[in-house]
Amino acid sequence: MQPQQHDQIVGILLAAGKGVRFDPTGVQNKLLQTTIAGDKVVVAAATALLSVLPVVTAVVRNADDAVAIELASLGCKLVVCPDADKGMGASLVCALEQNQHAAGWIIGLGDMPGIQTATIAALTDQLRNGADIVAPFYKGERGNPVGFGKKHIAELLQLGGDQGARALLKIHPVTKVEVNDPGIHYDIDTSADLISSED
Template identity: 35%
Template sequence: MKTPPTIIVLGAGRGSRYTGARHKLAEPLGSDSVLKLTVSNALASGLPVVVITTTHFADDVADLVAKRDIVVLDQGSGVAPGGMGDSIAAGVAARPAAGGWLVMPADMPLVRPATMVAVANGLGPHPVAYAQHLGRRGHPVAFGAELFSELVRLSGDEGARRVLARYPGLAVEVDDPGVLLDMDTEADLASMRARVAAQLPVRP
């Protein structure tokens, strides 16, 4: 049986663009926090999940995932030592035998579990696959196992941009607006809360 890709939930960022009273991942959304809802949806996909986070948030997801599936990047400061590249590299290094990796930003809690599965299934002939809604590119982005050596060397804030520029990607069109909705502002949070209240966002 083919080894499935692992979802890497990126929850170690500073969230410096968000101006609310608390870190954006701690903001309540429905009955959970933004971070917990993202992780819960990833788990609901049935794919393996590893959460990259900081000491500050590790306890928040400890009731959802096993300790071995939580990678803490800092030494207790609550701030990641690097950027998205460091987080992706840490997740890939934590699961070197995975059949690929889906990069899922933790501030995108409305992405449906079925969407993650669809993007994971897009790997194969293509080393990269990504979610697309109404022709607009979104997340998650999946990378094939053959890209391990490049992904594990990522660092800084650029993320996997150079890898994406080098390899052809498959656009997986999905009926899921959540793939385009991240949370950088309080207005983004208000919009997400309205969707949750209207029972619009997450369905298997």
């Protein structure tokens, strides 16, 4: 644990899913596919976080696989999650355990390549200004990434399975950040999503 992380907002990128909806055979990893903008999906997602946050922890299935290698080369700190198959909540806990003394966390998803850096910066600013939970909204609909202040670390560490952090958004006040960013709703679930518009 680096001491300076105590007052930092840390980025977390969840990139340990199997992506079975994209390719049930597991041959093609959706995170390594190329978007219409020409970047690999996970590279675009990570680059946006890294451009705003000095520390980004990426949760991966295997330290030696292609996704991990891409993320490490970008400068992400890797955390291998042995419980990744249990779901997003398990992956998030793996990352938080390595960064639990941070001032807060912006939690991004590896299959969301269209999020603007301005959105991440706006969420980060709200956390720095004292918000406990922040989420971006575009055209009235909440999207990702979501940010949490350190007040919620105990609850976050209790998450498990595929529950993820969404449960906390239902029971605590959320600071809404209106953004002009359709990318907060754009994720890659199927091959058709790679060629569809982000709008």
